[in-house]
Amino acid sequence: xxxxxxxxxxxxxxxxxxxxxxxxxxxxxxxxxxxxxxxxxxxxxxxxxxxxxxxxxxxxxxxxxxxxxxxxxxxxxxxxxxxxxxxxxxxxxxxxxxxxxxxxxxxxxxxxxxxxxxxxxxxxxxxxxxxxxxxxxxxxxxxxxxxxxxxxxxxxxxxxxxxxxxxxxxxxxxxxxxxxxxxxxxxxxxxxxxxxxxxxxxxxxxxxxxxxxxxxxxxxxxxxxxxxxxxxxxxxxxxxxxxxxxxxxxxxxxxxxxxxxxxxxxxxxxxxxxxxxxxxxxxxxxxxxxxxxxxxxxxxxxxxxxxxxxxxxxxxxxxxxxxxxxxx
Amino acid sequence: xxxxxxxxxxxxxxxxxxxxxxxxxxxxxxxxxxxxxxxxxxxxxxxxxxxxxxxxxxxxxxxxxxxxxxxxxxxxxxxxxxxxxxxxxxxxxxxxxxxxxxxxxxxxxxxxxxxxxxxxxxxxxxxxxxxxxxxxxxxxxxxxxxxxxxxxxxxxxxxxxxxxxxxxxxxxxxxxxxxxxxxxxxxxxxxxxxxxxxxxxxxxxxxxxxxxxxxxxxxxxxxxxxxxxxxxxxxxxxxxxxxxxxxxxxxxxxxxxxxxxxxxxxxxxxxxxxxxxxxxxxxxxxxxxxxxxxxxxxxxxxxxxxxxxxxxxxxxxxxxxxxxxxxxxxxxxxxxxxxxxxxxxxxxxx
Numbered sequence: 001x002x003x004x005x006x007x008x009x010x011x012x013x014x015x016x017x018x019x020x021x022x023x024x025x026x027x028x029x030x031x032x033x034x035x036x037x038x039x040x041x042x043x044x045x046x047x048x049x050x051x052x053x054x055x056x057x058x059x060x061x062x063x064x065x066x067x068x069x070x071x072x073x074x075x076x077x078x079x080x081x082x083x084x085x086x087x088x089x090x091x092x093x094x095x096x097x098x099x100x101x102x103x104x105x106x107x108x109x110x111x112x113x114x115x116x117x118x119x120x121x122x123x124x125x126x127x128x129x130x131x132x133x134x135x136x137x138x139x140x141x142x143x144x145x146x147x148x149x150x151x152x153x154x155x156x157x158x159x160x161x162x163x164x165x166x167x168x169x170x171x172x173x174x175x176x177x178x179x180x181x182x183x184x185x186x187x188x189x190x191x192x193x194x195x196x197x198x199x200x201x202x203x204x205x206x207x208x209x210x211x212x213x214x215x216x217x218x219x220x221x222x223x224x225x226x227x228x229x230x231x232x233x234x235x236x237x238x239x240x241x242x243x244x245x246x247x248x249x250x251x252x253x254x255x256x257x258x259x260x261x262x263x264x265x266x267x268x269x270x271x272x273x274x275x276x277x278x279x280x281x282x283x284x285x286x287x288x289x290x291x292x293x294x295x296x297x298x299x300x301x302x303x304x305x306x307x308x309x310x311x312x313x314x315x316x317x318x319x320x321x322x323x324x325x326x327x328x
Numbered sequence: 329x330x331x332x333x334x335x336x337x338x339x340x341x342x343x344x345x346x347x348x349x350x351x352x353x354x355x356x357x358x359x360x361x362x363x364x365x366x367x368x369x370x371x372x373x374x375x376x377x378x379x380x381x382x383x384x385x386x387x388x389x390x391x392x393x394x395x396x397x398x399x400x401x402x403x404x405x406x407x408x409x410x411x412x413x414x415x416x417x418x419x420x421x422x423x424x425x426x427x428x429x430x431x432x433x434x435x436x437x438x439x440x441x442x443x444x445x446x447x448x449x450x451x452x453x454x455x456x457x458x459x460x461x462x463x464x465x466x467x468x469x470x471x472x473x474x475x476x477x478x479x480x481x482x483x484x485x486x487x488x489x490x491x492x493x494x495x496x497x498x499x500x501x502x503x504x505x506x507x508x509x510x511x512x513x514x515x516x517x518x519x520x521x522x523x524x525x526x527x528x529x530x531x532x533x534x535x536x537x538x539x540x541x542x543x544x545x546x547x548x549x550x551x552x553x554x555x556x557x558x559x560x561x562x563x564x565x566x567x568x569x570x571x572x573x574x575x576x577x578x579x580x581x582x583x584x585x586x587x588x589x590x591x592x593x594x595x596x597x598x599x600x601x602x603x604x605x606x607x608x609x610x611x612x613x614x615x616x617x618x619x620x621x622x623x624x625x626x627x628x629x630x631x632x633x634x635x636x637x638x639x640x641x642x643x644x645x646x647x648x649x650x651x652x653x654x655x656x657x658x659x660x661x662x663x664x665x666x667x668x669x670x671x672x673x674x675x676x677x678x
Contacts, residue, residue: 043530043531043532044530143618157619158395158619159618159619160619187394187395187557187619187620188394188557188559188598188601188602189394189597189598189601189614189615189616189620190394190619191601191603192601192602192603192611192614192615193614193616193617195603196611196612196613196614214530214531215603216531216605217602217603217604217605218603220603220604220605220606220607220610221603221604221607221610221611223607240607241607241608244605244606244607254532255531255532257535258531258532258534258535259531259535259605260534260535260538260558260560260561260563260564261560261605262560262563262587262602263563264560264563264564265563265564265583268539268542269535269538269539269564270535271532271535271536271539272532272535275500275502275533
């Protein structure tokens, strides 16, 4: 079976309400191999979280209109019934969220919440599930794990809560782990601990991981590949080194230039003028054109095709030379 | 005084450039805990504990630290938004809240910008009314206050004709933060406290606001206290940096000294925790383990000793004083205090 772990083609997500239709995701296509980690970078409203949720069918069902192909571990996510999804979630794909306090149930102990997930997916007794819960807490390096099994979420610090949530997400050995800004709410010294833990677990358990973040540093620390999202599209995708050192798309260049990093004191920060487009209408042409310093007439009539000057690194911009097609 | 109030011009410098604009001495804030419904024992949260620092005229002092370290409590104490348990704040040589410098006059000279740009604007006032509000309170005629509001909107890069009559919910986060900055400048303050002003903004907007803050500082001759948890942003903005840990100063000094040669192990760990932008320089070991301890019962002695790699028995018994470190900063660590008894302390030649 040569199918990649994740196979997404031309995914569109629209949110329909009485007042307006928001075109949150407008044609996203990508594959993720097993054991690979992809980081989706973007600013608020770019559609990165919606894309992630579409992989697990977590967008609100009544208001969401999906089209395209989404296959995860061989399952068709768009066609799957809610009952089928309940089987897929946890065992094939699971997710960790930004804010552990709202993702965990406040009235059950950590041990109970992990055991519940194990018992739902694997035919084991409560005792065996609780033993597994203890193993998981040790796996995510929670100190005095045995005592913490009986703890309620509010009794744990932010870092421990995030570790407990990771333990729940990993409890059924998923093939794919989705992480929506998992370290944004954490302090600097705790953030790096969680990032290193996730990187180690990914390697040990052989999972595919998709990270959503707005923080370039997080991407630099954990990703194999990076995709930059803008107005519901992947505007650039490539290996982490290539993309961080040599971004092709003017938006990706602007984002890297606008990020303050060490040793920039005294320099003026490059900024991207203007604001992202309103997604109540699908933008014609390149959505970044109104803010782009290199805008030309050919940017406006249609969305630029993806061009790839080096294998594996592609951007949707008319300025990018297309070495692949010239060579052919 | 009356003339200054009528036109609201910037107030004059009193002590000259050598006198610090703001001096904080022994500032302490303890929040008592009630033994309440859940039957917990009463205690106190030592949010800020005998803090000493000064802000020089024309500089930007960056304050960094993790959540719960007392950064925001410090800013609220300096603003006189809450009563300190002990200690005093001196502004340009005059004690705040005393007869020489009543609160109303002090607050004209010190203004604040908060992290949450939406919660800090009155939703029922237009942008222009919000900015003109405090100059009117301080005696500026309504017409002049409105004119000043429009000038300030232009100064923060918002077209007055397009924005003056709008309400906060009609603006994006970056635009609202510009309005908050304009409002803070409306009284021509000398000190502006920026409490995480860009933390809620996207990166491209963050850069715009940081550039704007630098421009306004030069244009209006301002002094900033810049509070942030983002070490790169603090390095970019600040002349001097104050590192806080559990309500105490861990290290304070020039930004170059602290970022090049941190003297306190906590500062070093904090700096090493920044994710690297370069995939070839990925970290392999976290610089610190565990979370910051609870400020309700902070560790005795040096508050950092429970997480410190260099801790010795002495550290849990002695509260380290701030002491000059080699690179030019001051650090509260026994490893920089000569003859402190710590095995890594500098030895004084006889």
